[in-house]
Amino acid sequence: MPVRLNHVAIASDQYALNGRFYESLFGMKPSSKPRPARSVVLGDGYVGMNCIPRRDGRYSGLDHFGVEVEDVEDTIARIKRFDPSLSAVKRPPIRPFAAYSAHDPDTNIFDLSAPSMDKKDVYAENNWSQKRRISHIALRTRHAERCAEFYVEVFGLKRLERPKDDNHYLTDGRMTLMIIPWRIVDYYAQDPARTGLDHIGFEVESVEQVKQDMVFLIGENPHMRGRALGYGSEGEARLKLFQKCPLGCFHLTDIEGVHIDVAEA
Amino acid sequence: MSARINHVAITSDLYAMNARFYEALFGMKTGKKTLSPARAISVGDGYVGMTHIPRRDGRTSGLDHFGIEVDDIEDTIARMQKFDPELQALKRPPIRPYAAFSAHDPDTNIFDLSQRNIGFQKDVYADNSETDRVQPRTLSHIALRTRNAERCAHFYAEVFGLPLLNKPSDENYYLSDGRMTLVVIPWKIEDYYGMDPARTGLDHIGFKVESVDQVKKDLEFLIGKNPHMRGRALGYGSEGEARLNLFRKCPLGCHHFTDIEGVYIDVANGEAN
Numbered sequence: 001m002p003v004r005l006n007h008v009a010i011a012s013d014q015y016a017l018n019g020r021f022y023e024s025l026f027g028m029k030p031s032s033k034p035r036p037a038r039s040v041v042l043g044d045g046y047v048g049m050n051c052i053p054r055r056d057g058r059y060s061g062l063d064h065f066g067v068e069v070e071d072v073e074d075t076i077a078r079i080k081r082f083d084p085s086l087s088a089v090k091r092p093p094i095r096p097f098a099a100y101s102a103h104d105p106d107t108n109i110f111d112l113s114a115p116s117m118d119k120k121d122v123y124a125e126n127n128w129s130q131k132r133r134i135s136h137i138a139l140r141t142r143h144a145e146r147c148a149e150f151y152v153e154v155f156g157l158k159r160l161e162r163p164k165d166d167n168h169y170l171t172d173g174r175m176t177l178m179i180i181p182w183r184i185v186d187y188y189a190q191d192p193a194r195t196g197l198d199h200i201g202f203e204v205e206s207v208e209q210v211k212q213d214m215v216f217l218i219g220e221n222p223h224m225r226g227r228a229l230g231y232g233s234e235g236e237a238r239l240k241l242f243q244k245c246p247l248g249c250f251h252l253t254d255i256e257g258v259h260i261d262v263a264e265a
Numbered sequence: 266m267s268a269r270i271n272h273v274a275i276t277s278d279l280y281a282m283n284a285r286f287y288e289a290l291f292g293m294k295t296g297k298k299t300l301s302p303a304r305a306i307s308v309g310d311g312y313v314g315m316t317h318i319p320r321r322d323g324r325t326s327g328l329d330h331f332g333i334e335v336d337d338i339e340d341t342i343a344r345m346q347k348f349d350p351e352l353q354a355l356k357r358p359p360i361r362p363y364a365a366f367s368a369h370d371p372d373t374n375i376f377d378l379s380q381r382n383i384g385f386q387k388d389v390y391a392d393n394s395e396t397d398r399v400q401p402r403t404l405s406h407i408a409l410r411t412r413n414a415e416r417c418a419h420f421y422a423e424v425f426g427l428p429l430l431n432k433p434s435d436e437n438y439y440l441s442d443g444r445m446t447l448v449v450i451p452w453k454i455e456d457y458y459g460m461d462p463a464r465t466g467l468d469h470i471g472f473k474v475e476s477v478d479q480v481k482k483d484l485e486f487l488i489g490k491n492p493h494m495r496g497r498a499l500g501y502g503s504e505g506e507a508r509l510n511l512f513r514k515c516p517l518g519c520h521h522f523t524d525i526e527g528v529y530i531d532v533a534n535g536e537a538n
Contacts, residue, residue, distance in 0.1 A: 001410060013278075020302040031324050056530040057508060058463055061325035064419045089454045089462060092504065101462045103454055106373070107412045109462050142373045150452045184369055192355060193324055227322040236359065238323060259323035 003155045005175040006047045006126065007066025007097045007111055008137055008200060009039075011058060011258040015051040016040055021224055021255050022049060024217050025210070026132040026202055031121035034125045043122030046174060048097060062197040062258045064101075065137050065177075066111035067155055072099050075112060078154045088112065097123050104150045104244040106141040108196060132210070135263070136176040136247050144181040145170055151177060153166040163246055178247065190237040199242060199259035207250045210262055214252065226253035268425035270445040271313045271393065272363050272377055272460065273334025273407055274305075274468060276324060277526040280317040283306055286494055286525050287315060289487050290480070291402040291472060296388035300362055307362055309389030311398030313442060314363060328467040328528045331407050331447075332363055333378035333425055341378060342366065344424045354378065362388040370420045372411040374466060401475040406446040406517050406534065410468040414438060414451040420449060433516055459507035469512060470528065473535030477520045480532055484522070496523035496530075 012018050019040030022028045028042040040051040054060045070073045078090050079102055089103035091111070098111035113123070141147050148168035151157050157170035157177060168179040174260060180194045204210050217224040229251060230239040242251055248261020277283050284306040287293045293308035293315060300307070302501075305318045313432045320326045345352045345368060354368035357377070364377035365385055379386060411417050418438035421427050425439035427447065438449040450466045474480050487494040499521060500509040512521055518531020 052461075054527060055461070055508065056499050056523050056527050057469065057507070057512060058461070058527065059322075059325040059327040059466075063464075087454050089457050091461075092459055101454065101457070103462075107465050109454075109464060182373065184353050184375075186365065187355055187367070189358055191318075191321070191324070192369075194326075194329075194375060194466060195373050199323065229322050237323070238321065242323060244502065253322050257320060257322050257324065 002070060003067040003109045003157065003172050004046070005065065005137065005172045005177055006040060006111065007050070007123075008047060008063070008134065008197075009050040009052055009063045009111075009255055010254070010258055011052045011054045011060050011063045012055050013060060014255050015053045017223055018099050018255045019051040022051075024224060025213060026204075027130050028124065028132075029128075029130075032125060033121065035121070041121035041123075042077075043126045045126055045128035045130055047134040048122045048126055049134070050097070061256060062200065064109045065197065066097050066113060066140075068113045068115065069155065070114065072112050076102065077155065078102065082150055082153055102143075104141075104147045106143050106147050106195060108139055108141055108147065131205040132202055134175065134200060135265075136178050136201040138178040138180055138198040138201070138245060139196070140180040140182045140193070140198040142182045144179045149181045151179070165244070165246065167245075176247065178245065180245075186241055188237070190234045190241075199245065199248075199261060201245070201248045202260065202262045203265040204262050205265070207262055207264055211250065223255070226255060227257045229253060267336065268427060268442055269312070269334040269381075270331065270407065270442045270447055271334050271388075272316070272379065272390070273293065273313060273352050273404070273467075273524055274316045274318055274329045274331070274377075275524070276318040276320045276326045276329045278320050278326060279297075280319050281306060282493055283525045284315075284317040287494075289494060290473075290483060292390070292400050294398075294430060296362075296390075296392050298388065298391070300360075300388055304360070305362075307388045307390070309393050309398075310403040311391060311400055313404040314389040314393055316363065316405070327526060328470065330367075330375045331409075331467065332379055334379045334381050334424065336380070338365055338378050338380045341424060342368070345420075348420055348423055361453065362386065363390045370411075370417045372408055372413050372417050372465065374411055374417065401515070402472055402480070404445065404470060405472040405473040405533070408448040408450055408468040408471070408515055409466070410450040410452045410463070412452045412466045414449045418449045435514070436514065437515075446517065450515075456511055457507075460504045460511075468529065469531060471515070471518045471531045471533065474532050475534070477532055477534055481520065493525070496525060497527045499523065527531055528534050
């Protein structure tokens, strides 16, 4: 059962600017057939990123991820077999990626798509390679072990052997879904963050080059500057928690404030 | 044991403007001794304090958490752990105006814990505990949408002694501290047909006002004076309509809008507390 972790969505009031940030710094490409009133959809050749205009009553930030499966109906049946109380909802047909949305045992929401679907935007075109690409999505959730079992059993994702930490690393062969246990005690000296998607990571040809490109971009356009990281005792505590991810070695945020880490491939 | 649901926090990049919105429309007031101007802004209605937090790196914006004031924090944490030994609490940085601890319910919804009369509270929270000011527009409810609503409702009832109210025939749970209501709504992904599913957590806040019509007029007047006081568009397009229809299911409000940040607010006519 080939599955692909190939969708991530960020909700933002500055969704258009945020889309430009990922285009500029990571070379992600927009669709050849954009729909200007809707989300900005970008791709790295494998993963599609939707920068969604934030809607009324909703949170902004890293919103959800998506999994492409061979057969959506079969996947929903597997979800129900894992836990009969889990369910899925059909999505509006206008969406470029998702046929259904569903959730794991901790109510983390993900989209489901299938290759046979009538996909739009970069999801219909995502088949190139580039030197900077999304390598992992990190989910911080309370019952990490049970959620990891869910993604392994339902999607057939493989567990990776990783260094001694209590995270779970699941791969589709290219992208890693990292599941981090959420514990309120990890938030000492800062505001506790809610559970859910934590950060995204990129593999790049050179971390030094990314740093230089960032400085150059901000010089060209001051709106390309992300959030301040590590300032003050609380900022330092947040950054230290973020830095515990072993898959990244340089840490920054996008315009929206989403945590990003990068490492060399 | 007399718990008070008397804190709500909103994180926003527009936190300063959002605080002005609540001051301007609902008459909420800043404290006599506010914290440093570089920090969050707290406004109060005489009972509930609302803290507008500058959004920080890696965090989501919107309605963030609520808070409960108790007689004895240590006793409350012990009750939580009796309810479910896996539940934990975390001591907060001392600079906070309200919270001594943060904790979470069985569905990992985060709330703050505060204790009255120990000289800990600052800003509007110190003013609110001195004397409950009466004003015509006050917060009446906080709505939490969560998957295991029944278990969470029992958690708040058992740990905080909040009685369950008998309400109209819907699936929600209504818990009251005698003034504020905590509405616990079951989160079901099927409820999000025709729109993007929203994550679980705080859903909206509600106000009791002297006149809903007057609130509508005041809002128009405010936007005329200052276009930045305009909230988000509600009910536009099929997806906007679906979101609004779901929001409208709360029986405690009859007029619906958002603040500057996009947080859902419903209002209803009611006597000032």
